[in-house]
Amino acid sequence: MTDLSCLAVVLAAGEGTRMKSDLPKVLHAVGGRPLIDAVIESARAGGAHRLAIVIGAGADKVRAHLGKAAPDAQVFEQRERLGTAHAALAAREALVHHQGPVLVLFGDTPLVRPETIAALIGRLSAGADIALLGFTTDAPTGYGRLIIKDERLVAIIEEREADAATKAIRLCNSGIMAFRAGLLPELLEAIGNANAKGEYYLTDAIALGTARGLRAEAVIGDDESEFVGINDRVQLAAAEAIFQQRARAEAMAAGVTLVAPDTVFFSFDTKLDRDVVVDPNVVFAPGVQVASGTVIRAFSHLEGARVASGAVIGPYARLRPGADLAENVHVGNFVEIKNARVDQGAKVNHLTYIGDAAIGARTNVGAGTITCNYDGVFKHKTIIGADVFVGSNTVMVAPVTVGNNALTAAGSVITADVPDGAMAFGRARQEVKEGMGAAKKAALAAKKAAAKSSG
Ligand code: UD1
Ligand code: MG
Numbered sequence: 001m002t003d004l005s006c007l008a009v010v011l012a013a014g015e016g017t018r019m020k021s022d023l024p025k026v027l028h029a030v031g032g033r034p035l036i037d038a039v040i041e042s043a044r045a046g047g048a049h050r051l052a053i054v055i056g057a058g059a060d061k062v063r064a065h066l067g068k069a070a071p072d073a074q075v076f077e078q079r080e081r082l083g084t085a086h087a088a089l090a091a092r093e094a095l096v097h098h099q100g101p102v103l104v105l106f107g108d109t110p111l112v113r114p115e116t117i118a119a120l121i122g123r124l125s126a127g128a129d130i131a132l133l134g135f136t137t138d139a140p141t142g143y144g145r146l147i148i149k150d151e152r153l154v155a156i157i158e159e160r161e162a163d164a165a166t167k168a169i170r171l172c173n174s175g176i177m178a179f180r181a182g183l184l185p186e187l188l189e190a191i192g193n194a195n196a197k198g199e200y201y202l203t204d205a206i207a208l209g210t211a212r213g214l215r216a217e218a219v220i221g222d223d224e225s226e227f228v229g230i231n232d233r234v235q236l237a238a239a240e241a242i243f244q245q246r247a248r249a250e251a252m253a254a255g256v257t258l259v260a261p262d263t264v265f266f267s268f269d270t271k272l273d274r275d276v277v278v279d280p281n282v283v284f285a286p287g288v289q290v291a292s293g294t295v296i297r298a299f300s301h302l303e304g305a306r307v308a309s310g311a312v313i314g315p316y317a318r319l320r321p322g323a324d325l326a327e328n329v330h331v332g333n334f335v336e337i338k339n340a341r342v343d344q345g346a347k348v349n350h351l352t353y354i355g356d357a358a359i360g361a362r363t364n365v366g367a368g369t370i371t372c373n374y375d376g377v378f379k380h381k382t383i384i385g386a387d388v389f390v391g392s393n394t395v396m397v398a399p400v401t402v403g404n405n406a407l408t409a410a411g412s413v414i415t416a417d418v419p420d421g422a423m424a425f426g427r428a429r430q431e432v433k434e435g436m437g438a439a440k441k442a443a444l445a446a447k448k449a450a451a452k453s454s455g
Pocket of ligand 1 (some may be wrong): 056084108142143175203272
């Protein structure tokens with residue numbers, strides 16, 4: 001039986017010159033994840049079973065990234081950047097050993113939906129030899145233009161090769177193509193480089209295939225925003241804006257209230273349950289999960305954090321990686337929480353840093369509390385039990401443990417463990433001198449008057 005699994009070849013070797021960056025283009029992020037990861041996920045979800053990724057510019061960084069992000073992918077290196085057809089040929093070993101259809105995608109086109117890719121692959125079983133995803137746009141500059149004759153795609157003309165009439169065409173190449181099994185290696189080898197850039201253009205596969213009697217079809221996507229290719233920072237920002245619009249719409253469709261949607265920023269993996277309410281100006285960096293009924297107040301920043309239901313976060317709260325908040329926890333203004341579990345109903349409401357810590361249920365952490373978790377070399381843990389009252393401006397010098405139902409006096413520096421039910425004072429005892437305040441003020445006033453009359 002023939003193996004009809006689909007191989008996706010992702011081209012990601014380009015210099016990304018127009019990004020003017022030290023970071024390889026495909027490692028720039030949209031929605032908090034590298035472009036290449038988004039492309040890989042769409043390809044897999046759209047029906048690709050195997051992956052071949054062609055890297056080149058910044059190869060070491062991209063290879064290291066792929067080792068973690070797509071360990072099953074075959075990685076090929078294109079040593080010279082001679083164009084997209086040349087890049088695809090770098091994956092020749094994968095192509096010649098593959099029996100099924102081949103999908104080619106660009107690493108700089110991260111917003112395409114899996115359904116769109118699946119529809120493209122579907123065209124092959126419906127009779128096309130080559131199927132290409134196109135789109136119509138009022139801003140076609142930079143994209144290859146599709147030449148359609150008698151409903152057949154006959155050629156793609158790159159911007160640089162286009163005359164004025166061709167440049168006026170609004171039908172563009174997304175760069176995503178599907179090829180019937182066995183076609184691609186031979187077509188790639190036949191592509192030449194007699195063009196303005198002296199590059200081997202993958203897009204020439206269309207005219208070449210058509211000349212050989214192959215049937216090429218364009219599938220025209222109806223949502224232009226899926227096909228934004230990122231070549232410079234303006235397009236990067238445009239893609240980010242599209243990503244955010246989608247994420248906001250999806251969140252609201254799933255039952256999340258966004259009071260001012262345009263001011264809330266999501267990451268690719270943000271998970272908000274229904275009836276979460278998000279006030280204006282909130283940022284969800286990667287790795288955030290929030291359960292139902294939680295309210296995130298204005299100007300909060302969350303990253304790598306889990307929040308259970310019924311919590312109130314912010315305004316102006318910062319949850320950093322490893323923040324794990326249980327049901328009905330309150331975290332208020334100018335509070336930073338990192339790598340810390342906060343149990344049911346605990347409150348940390350004002351001007352506080354909790355790092356590398358555990359806080360028990362119903363504990364109240366007073367304003368200005370700091371866990372000193374770092375001694376300059378090592379990180380240490382602060383463990384605070386349940387039903388503790390942490391007095392305002394307490395400094396917990398970790399490692400330190402405060403038992404259940406204990407109390408720390410305001411302004412204390414806690415350097416030793418506090419047993420269950422104890423009260424700890426870690427501050428100088430207050431002294432009161434009767435009359436001394438008024439006397440001091442009078443002496444100062446007299447000094448000021450004397451200075452005035454002599455001056
Ligand atoms: C390309 C297409 C254009 C299409 C547009 C869609 C060609 C010749 N042009 O133009 O028709 O409308 O994408 O966004 O295919 N790459 C390599 N090695 C190379 C050159 C490029 O791996 O030698 C990779 C790049 O990393 C990138 C992709 O191929 O991911 C496309 O290259 P890029 O230079 O961005 O082509 P565009 O000018 O955008
Ligand atoms: Mg591009």
